[in-house]
Amino acid sequence: xxxxxVIIQETFEQSPRxxxxxxxxxxxxxxxxxxxxxxxxxxxxxxxxxxxNGEDTRDRHSTDGSSPRDMSPLSPGENGLTNGLMKxxxxxxxxxxxxxxxxxxxxxxxxxxxRSPSRSPSxxxxxxxxxxxxxxxxxxxxxxxSRQRTSTISGPAYASVGxxxxxxxxxxxxxxxxxxxxxxPLGRRSSLGPLGSPFGxxxxxxKLEALGEGSYATVYKGISNITGQLxxxxxxRLNTEEGTPFTAIREASLLKGLKHANIVTLHDIIHTSxxxxxxxxxxxxxxxHYMEKRPGxxxxxxxxxxxxxxxxxxxxxxxxxxxxxxxxPQNLLISDSGELKLADFGLAxxxxxxxxxxxxxxxTLWYRPPDxxxxxxxxxxxxxxxxxxxxxxxILTGKPLFPGMKxxxxxxxxxxxxxxxxxxxxxxxxxxxxxxxxxxxRKYDTPKGLxxxxxxxxxxxxxxxxAAQILQLLPAQxxxxxxxxxxxxxxxxxxxxxxxxxxxxxxxxxxVSITR
Amino acid sequence: MDIxxxxxxxTIGGNSLRDRHAPSGKGGVTKTAFAVPAQITRVxxxxxxxxxxxxxxTSTTTSALPTHNRQPTxxxxxxxxxxxxxxxxxxxxxxxxxxxALALSxxxxxxxxxxxxxxxxxxxxxxxxEIYAYMRELEIKxxxxxxxxxxxxxxxxxxxxxLIDWLIQVHLRFTLLQETLYLTVSIxxxxxxxxxxxxxxxxxxxxxxxxxxxxxxxxYAPQVDDFVFITDRTYSxxxxxxxxxxxxxxxxxxxxxxxxxxxxxxxxxxxxxxPEMHTMAKFLLELSLTDYHCLRFLPSQLAxxxxxxxxxxxxxxxxxPTLHHYSTxxxxxxxxxxxxxxxxxxxxxxxxxxxxxxxxxxxKFLKVATNSGLHSRPIRELAAADSTS
Numbered sequence: 001x002x003x004x005x006v007i008i009q010e011t012f013e014q015s016p017r018x019x020x021x022x023x024x025x026x027x028x029x030x031x032x033x034x035x036x037x038x039x040x041x042x043x044x045x046x047x048x049x050x051x052x053n054g055e056d057t058r059d060r061h062s063t064d065g066s067s068p069r070d071m072s073p074l075s076p077g078e079n080g081l082t083n084g085l086m087k088x089x090x091x092x093x094x095x096x097x098x099x100x101x102x103x104x105x106x107x108x109x110x111x112x113x114x115r116s117p118s119r120s121p122s123x124x125x126x127x128x129x130x131x132x133x134x135x136x137x138x139x140x141x142x143x144x145x146s147r148q149r150t151s152t153i154s155g156p157a158y159a160s161v162g163x164x165x166x167x168x169x170x171x172x173x174x175x176x177x178x179x180x181x182x183x184x185p186l187g188r189r190s191s192l193g194p195l196g197s198p199f200g201x202x203x204x205x206x207k208l209e210a211l212g213e214g215s216y217a218t219v220y221k222g223i224s225n226i227t228g229q230l231x232x233x234x235x236x237r238l239n240t241e242e243g244t245p246f247t248a249i250r251e252a253s254l255l256k257g258l259k260h261a262n263i264v265t266l267h268d269i270i271h272t273s274x275x276x277x278x279x280x281x282x283x284x285x286x287x288x289h290y291m292e293k294r295p296g297x298x299x300x301x302x303x304x305x306x307x308x309x310x311x312x313x314x315x316x317x318x319x320x321x322x323x324x325x326x327x328x329p330q331n332l333l334i335s336d337s338g339e340l341k342l343a344d345f346g347l348a349x350x351x352x353x354x355x356x357x358x359x360x361x362x363x364t365l366w367y368r369p370p371d372x373x374x375x376x377x378x379x380x381x382x383x384x385x386x387x388x389x390x391x392x393x394x395i396l397t398g399k400p401l402f403p404g405m406k407x408x409x410x411x412x413x414x415x416x417x418x419x420x421x422x423x424x425x426x427x428x429x430x431x432x433x434x435x436x437x438x439x440x441x442r443k444y445d446t447p448k449g450l451x452x453x454x455x456x457x458x459x460x461x462x463x464x465x466x467a468a469q470i471l472q473l474l475p476a477q478x479x480x481x482x483x484x485x486x487x488x489x490x491x492x493x494x495x496x497x498x499x500x501x502x503x504x505x506x507x508x509x510x511x512v513s514i515t516r
Numbered sequence: 517m518d519i520x521x522x523x524x525x526x527t528i529g530g531n532s533l534r535d536r537h538a539p540s541g542k543g544g545v546t547k548t549a550f551a552v553p554a555q556i557t558r559v560x561x562x563x564x565x566x567x568x569x570x571x572x573x574t575s576t577t578t579s580a581l582p583t584h585n586r587q588p589t590x591x592x593x594x595x596x597x598x599x600x601x602x603x604x605x606x607x608x609x610x611x612x613x614x615x616x617a618l619a620l621s622x623x624x625x626x627x628x629x630x631x632x633x634x635x636x637x638x639x640x641x642x643x644x645x646e647i648y649a650y651m652r653e654l655e656i657k658x659x660x661x662x663x664x665x666x667x668x669x670x671x672x673x674x675x676x677x678x679l680i681d682w683l684i685q686v687h688l689r690f691t692l693l694q695e696t697l698y699l700t701v702s703i704x705x706x707x708x709x710x711x712x713x714x715x716x717x718x719x720x721x722x723x724x725x726x727x728x729x730x731x732x733x734x735x736y737a738p739q740v741d742d743f744v745f746i747t748d749r750t751y752s753x754x755x756x757x758x759x760x761x762x763x764x765x766x767x768x769x770x771x772x773x774x775x776x777x778x779x780x781x782x783x784x785x786x787x788x789x790x791p792e793m794h795t796m797a798k799f800l801l802e803l804s805l806t807d808y809h810c811l812r813f814l815p816s817q818l819a820x821x822x823x824x825x826x827x828x829x830x831x832x833x834x835x836x837p838t839l840h841h842y843s844t845x846x847x848x849x850x851x852x853x854x855x856x857x858x859x860x861x862x863x864x865x866x867x868x869x870x871x872x873x874x875x876x877x878x879x880k881f882l883k884v885a886t887n888s889g890l891h892s893r894p895i896r897e898l899a900a901a902d903s904t905s
Contacts, residue, residue, distance in 0.1 A: 242740055243757040244764060246731035252769035253732065257654075269769055271761050321647045381643065480642045 202270050205279060207233060212330075216247050216346060221282065230282035231267060238276055247346040248276055254322055254345050261505045262313030264333055264343040283333035283341055287395070290334045296398040299515040300456075300463075302338065303395050308490050308497065309340035309506060310388060315481035316502060317342070318381045327387030328367050329394065338514030339505050365404050365411050366390065370422070371475050373408050373415075375434030382475040388484070389470035396463060397454045401471075409440040415473075420447035422473055462489040627838050629786050648782060651774035652844075655815050658702070658773035662812035664709040671713055673808035674868075679704070679722045680806045681869035686723075686746055688875055690738050692730060694798070698775035699729035701805050703767065711766050717759075720751045724759040732771045776801050779819035779843075786842035787823055793830040796884045797822040799876040803860045806869045809904045810860075813853045820845045821853040825861075825898070829889035855902030861890050862899040 208221040211232065222233040236248045255266040268279035287306070291298065298306075310332060317324055324331075324342060331344040365373075369386035372379055393401040402418075404411030416422075421444045422430045430436060450457040450467055457464040466489040469479040479487075485498075496509045506512050630644055665673055680701055687697045703725035707713075713721055723743040730737035740753045751759075780801060784794045800822040804810040810818065820843040827833045835847040864873050864885075876885035889895070 241753070243727070243760045244731070246737060249728065249731050249764065249769065249771065252764075253771040256768065256770045257772045269765075271765060273758065273761065318643055319646045320650055321643070482642060 202272065202275060202277065204268075205231060205233060205270075205277075216245055217278075222279070232280040232282045234278040234280060236276040236278065238274065244271070244276060248278070251345040252278065257320060258317060258322065258345075260313055260316045260502045261339070262309045262341055263316065264341045280343070281341075283335050283339075283343075285334050286343075287329035287332040287334055287340070287391070291329065291395065291398070297454075297456075298395045298398070300396075301515045303392075303463075304490065304493070305338060305506070305512070305514060306332075306334070306340050306395060307388075307392055308485070308493060310342070310391065311481050311484050312506070313340070313342045314384055314388065315485055318384070318481050323379075323381060324384050324387075327384055327391065329391060332391070337505075337507055339507065365408070366400055366402055368411065369475065369478075370412060370415050370473050371433065373412050374430070374436050376475075379475065381480060382478040385470055385478050385481060385484070388481070389467055389478075392463075392467055392470065393450070393453065393457065396456055396467075399453075401453070408435065409437070412440075413442045416441060416444045416447070418448055418450060418452070419471065419473055420444050427474055462487070462491075465489070629838065629842065644782075648779075651778060652816060654772065655774045658706065658770075659814060660705045660709045660811055662809075664705070664811075665808065668708060668712060670715040671708060671718055675715065675718055676704075676708075676808055677806040677869050679718055681871045682719075683722050683726060684802065684805070684871040684875065686726065688871075689746075690730075690742070692726075692738070693733050694777050695775060696726065696729045696733045697802075698777050698805070699733060699771060699773075700726040702773055702775065703728055703763065703771065705811065706767055706773075707763050711762075719747055720755060720759050721763070723747055723751070724756055724763055727756065727760060728763060728771065774815055776804075776815035776819040776822070779816040780822060783820055783823045783839060783843050787827060787836065787839050789823065789826070790830070792882055792884065793823070793826045795876070795882045796826040796830055796887065799872065799881065799884045800825055800857050800861070802872045802876070803864065804857060806872070807856070807860055809856060810853075813856070816843065817845060817850070817853050818857075819843075821850045821857055824850050825854055825857055825895065828894050828898075829887060829892065833894065851898075851901065852903075854898050856904055858895050858899035859902035859904065861895060 204226060205222045205224055208223060211219040211221050213219070217234045217236045220233040220235065222231045223229070224231055236245060239245060252266065252269055255263070259265070264283065265281040266278055267281060270277040270279065285293075297303075314324065314327075322345075324345065326344060326346070327342075331342065333341040333343050335341070367387035367390045369379070369383055372383060390401045402411060402414040404414050420426070421441050424431050431438075449459075450471065451459065451464060455461075457467050459465060459468055466479075466484065466487045469487070470484060472478040490497075493506075494509050494511050497506050497512065500506065500509060507514075665671060665676065683700060684697065687700070700722075704721055707721060707725065723746065727737070727740065727743055740756050743756055744751065744753050777798070780794070780797055783789075784797065787793070789797070797819070801818060804813075804818055804822070813821070820839075823839070823843075824835055824847070827835065835850075840846055860867075864870075867873075873885045875881060877883055
């Protein structure tokens, strides 16, 4: 926590040497240089374990750097990284270096040395008073025990302990106990809305029924206790060991930068030690459910409006170097008024230019382009466009375009049947792709073509032309979102749809409406 | 098909260039221009043929131009390369490069560095220009106050330097991506700007920033335990997780800020930088990480300056119009930042922070830190102009 702990500070002020130089033996393994230094003045950190806390107190104490280190070896084989590091005895030295250089700095600047000869904690208190907080009874209880422990360690006489001091201890212990409620500093979340404080708190929202379960989260319908507004609560499963999942960090970070009418809005984030919930705007349904309710082809007018919004939202992402990487009907939310919003950016990725490779296990198989299916990691915006093409055909015809059932090669053969099996002549470099296994491929020299699926996909039609340009086997030939947006298929929409602001829905343009 | 063709550079410059040189094949001229600096000047002179006379008269730089090239006639034929090579190059070089680019602004035919990428979808040539314009907006939005440490009662710039120097070693040891390091430093600065931090928690902020950056950037991020280990168990994994939560909140979960590395890659391309020049620029950028005074420069500015200095060390040192165009910085705009970076170079031997210097003295990094050009006269002169310290 940024609000430093009193324990740390206290000890430091008593004896900075003790704070930064204390080391103990660590027995990591035979191949590791055993590093031993004189145990500190505060010889014992052994105090009563914190009530109700399974966490070893040594860990907490070690945070102040003043107590002997945990003697237990890192469990070998726990992770490769650490083991790799352990092989290097040298590693120890610079692991130390940070603290030592800070020590040198501390003693040379003198600015931070504010040691009081009377060993009174007054410095601590004066520092602490800048952030007054209220404490619950439970917190105070805990604080008390912490304080006792503190006394045991460094032995200062606590003449008076103000509430702000308690707070510091509480904050310090918050991480290890997990039974306090996180209260974000005031004003910090102001960017999320005019209300300020109600944000970031779980009790602001009431959880209603579950809407669905994703790969790393469960989504509930919810309602804001303050505004009465419906929300979607995406409860992210927390990995107790590794903290916040990287998918959540990426999704939140990306969505913060994507304010667009065709991208789902992230209203709020509630993050406590046990719970991480993203509060999204509530959108009635998704394209998958929408199609289930309306078997068969969708209304052509609606298909056009959905496609325009899908490409518009995606184009916006691509212009901000963000790949969605997981386009599928389930991730396209549809409101009652026909608004389409891209959702689920858990697999999305900010892309710098030029790029490096990303993991190729990203897109649901049906909407995965052939190059990625064959193991290419050299993908870019074209990855998303293939999905757009598949979704286009699916809503136009009412049937999934390439519903592979039996793995990658079945999926590829479904694609080859329609678009032809690629050869080095038709696709230079295809044979070099990692998963190019011609013996798994069926040979389609005369592909059926997209028009075999539906007359609406005949190349002479505008929809057929758009689909054909997007569903190109070669990534380089696949149409870009920005170009697709200006395809003549959309020419019957009013021209204003191109000039409205990013955050305006296309239904604000007169003459644009969904067919019911 | 009825799709408007798009070029990343817009239609004006790129098309005129392509149209006029159509016989030589798609993008052929641009590609050759890209390869050899001498040919870039040729493209530069082409620019004048596309400009209306009225604009030419207002330009102070045109007097140095060959006169026959100033008449924009629609019937202007593509000049064969052999003839173009006969242009008196010194005349072109005499002009103030910055002035040319400024005067010509959007009409100038700068070499289209994305032209050869049209067929490589991964480089998103279609979007690249817009993306970089957006990144320039973002970097301003995310810029930290260059004096933010004055709000910290316990942390000073020396501690920041020590922390980052140490993190550079951790980063190297964990073999993380370059982006992760720059993002880590950016997270630290942004966090310390908004939250008070105890001196004893500074290292915790540092490793947690690196944890977050790794989760954002890496395919396989180090585990929390690795960071516990790396701090010699100074902080428990619980404290790191709790700090992670706190920092995510404090920074509003926003980590998409552009890094100088993103810009450097682009500029290195525009400058046709070889591995040595690019690595040298990366070395300079990493040197700047530990320096608190460098916070007053934007990432794009640091990147451009690093490449500018690197040009001086590894090649002829010309800040070409193409570089000016893609970086938007003129040579004179880079001088303050160049002064600071070269000052860091001139003091790196005596600095307490040695991680970057050691790292870039290894053969993996082409030993750029030991390049004698770093102590050459032009560099010393730049350093002498630094007014910071």
